[in-house]
Amino acid sequence: MMGLVFLVVAGLIFAAVWITLARRPRTGARLGPDATDAREPEPLVVRPGDPPPDTSHYDNKQVAPGPEPGLPNAELKERVHMEGPKGNRQHKPHKPGSPKRTERRGKSRHRDVELASELLPPAGAEGRVVRLRPDSPDRPDMPDVKTEVGELGALPEPVDWSYLGEEELNLPATYGWDRVIAMVRNPYSLYVYWELDKAGARLREMLGEAEWNRTTPCLRLFDVTPGLAGAPVRVIDIGPENDHWFINDFVEPGHRYIVSYERRTPEGRYYLLGHSDPTQLPYDRPAQQTALYRMYGRQPDGWQGSPWR
């Protein structure tokens, strides 16, 4: 009888200990000694001119091997986000026929289900699993590095924004600055715009109305690449109504150009109104000269010369 009672009591104690141990919360595994270091991070501020920081503690550490690397899915779908950076949000029309689901069904249920139940693998399936709540003690405290908030912008309420008077927006037609600006678009294309009101008025006065009316506007393109003579390579006739031009032909990668805006007579006489700065187009292919060749001042034996600069 005593033996039976002893067995029952011992069994109860064993079960209680077992349940206590089994229900004890398990802390996430950690990787190496750095986990404790992370609580009190050393400020690392590198200024230009300082000696290089000690980055030895970033050295890779050997830890348990992960899952076998796999290959990405071969079937990939074209997605518009590849086309460019921010702001490019195209509203794709949604497939018609989707039901609108707005009626509430039943009482609101506020359930806070643990993230692990669906997102993370079951224990042991994927090796080490570490989960942290945002307020987990494993994370270092946020120090006082609050950034300064702007000083502008304090206004008494209410504000009458219509006082800005921006119902209509206008830009000036001219800036009183005579210029011809050539801009590089790519190795094969220049964009040129001009504002030549003052120079045009002066020339018109100088030539007189009759002579002025005989002239027509044109762009002249000069190749001023070092080593070339700077001869005009092209004359582009443009209408008087234009204030810009895209030069998509006649220009070569790696060459340097000046674009001038002129008026010419039927006899071929040119009156210059303005010209751009020399504008270098980028190369569209690698150089054959390495720094070493340039340093030696001569090409190695058998060098046939580069077809491009």
Add this chain to the structure above:
Amino acid sequence: MNSGYVAIVLHAHLPFVRHPDHEHYLEERWLFEAITECYLPLLDGLERLEAEGVPFRLTVSLSPTLMAMLDDPLLRTRYQRYLEASVELAEKEVVLTRDWPEHRVARFYQRHLKNLHKLYLERYQRDVVGAFHRLARAGYVDLITCGATHGFLPLLHHQPEVVRAQVEVAAREFQRRFGHPPRGFWLPECGYYPTVDQALRRAGVQYCFVETHAITHARPAPTRGTYAHGWTPGGVAVFGRDPTSSKQVWSAHEGYPGDGAYREFYRDIGFDRDPEHLGLLAGPGGIKTFSGFKYHRVTGPTNDKDLYDPWAAEMTLRRHAAHFVQERARQVAALRGMLPSDGPPPLVVAPYDAELFGHWWFEGPRFLEEVARQAARRQDIRFITAGDYLDLHPEGQGQFEPSLSSWGYKGYAEFWCDGANHWVYRHLHGAGRRMVELARRHGDGSPGVRRALNQAARELLLAQASDWPFLLKTGTASNYAWRRVHMHLQRFNQIVDAISAGTEPDPVWLTLVESADNLFPHLDYRVYAPAAASGE
């Protein structure tokens, strides 16, 4: 044995969009969506790595306009409202979908958004920039800067003062926030042109990033391609983008984000549900727009999308992360054999738009986190930052002149100078010249003049953002971009006309403009006057 390095660079930028004159402004959501989908999950993942003791190094470029918005009290309040509306909608969705197959995904969003809400309000106390700064001080992140308002520099280069102002204002803003000048500089749109390095050098910048062909087409030919930095004639180190690693993440056909298991971007309940149900997340004025709740996965080239499965996406991103790290190791080993043996070990530079991770590719922040974990297990490659590499191997591959280039369409400037947007430059150049003239003339102006010219400089900088020509060209939000360019230039001209006429602008009007465009509170317009710039 370590045979090479990989540097991941994230460039975070959004144009300055802040409309205190409207309660709900659709374009302000660009920021809200980016915080919810990109910046907070990214910070969450990086802090998880830190807490686990996983060593990692990451370069993050925060554009000055983005930082100004993240700090702005009005936008913080509005974002909080947006985030709370998201949490509320998530709870409504859990109830609504109770008997639907979508229920599991709805519960996933509920947990996800509650976590973000807690992070933003309790842990970061609405200070996202501060959270990045803490990671930088803890040695995990290298923060670098970018053009003040992300002006595309190759198309502004006719006026060196204007380019210099874009660089200097950004550098001073960085110094003000973080207490030290920026070592690195993200050229907006990777837009490099010969001589831009002079402006960078002047601002104390040591290195910048360029597109691949800026290096491969450089003169003379670099011996190690993009796999080590080179030095420009102006004395700035340039790191070239590695095409292979970029393609693996970016490419429409070969990239990871197109995998069928990942979340589909375009199917959003914002187009399905009634505005009353969506609450604050419904578009203003009845516009159907994204709510951030997307219940489907990419599935494949079909319109019949399957439901999103967070667990399957998690497994896929782990596989992709392992593949990414494995491929980098393979690439570095191959490069080690191909490159001349007398130089520095190869560095693979992989720069991305930060908003790719999370906004476009929902699982992106988790992917980066897994990449860091996988990389920490390897001996043959090390993930470091460009600044670390510069410290380890300062000589690089010698001097060359990189080629004009960008990372935009076709690799040059044509996307920002095209039939749809070329007219912008006539005005930007004209206004830039007026600004430089006035800054020279009023080097020591009265307080009223100084205040007005400071605001004129802000307006000019805002008009120069590369985002406006970009949007004009793409045709999305082009009306908004058109309006912004006109608005800032009109404000600029109004101020400058008054100063040129010897008067000052209407103080009430100026106060309104200052409170609307309130970024760079410490801006000094004399940055446009060369003497003042060189004297500091």
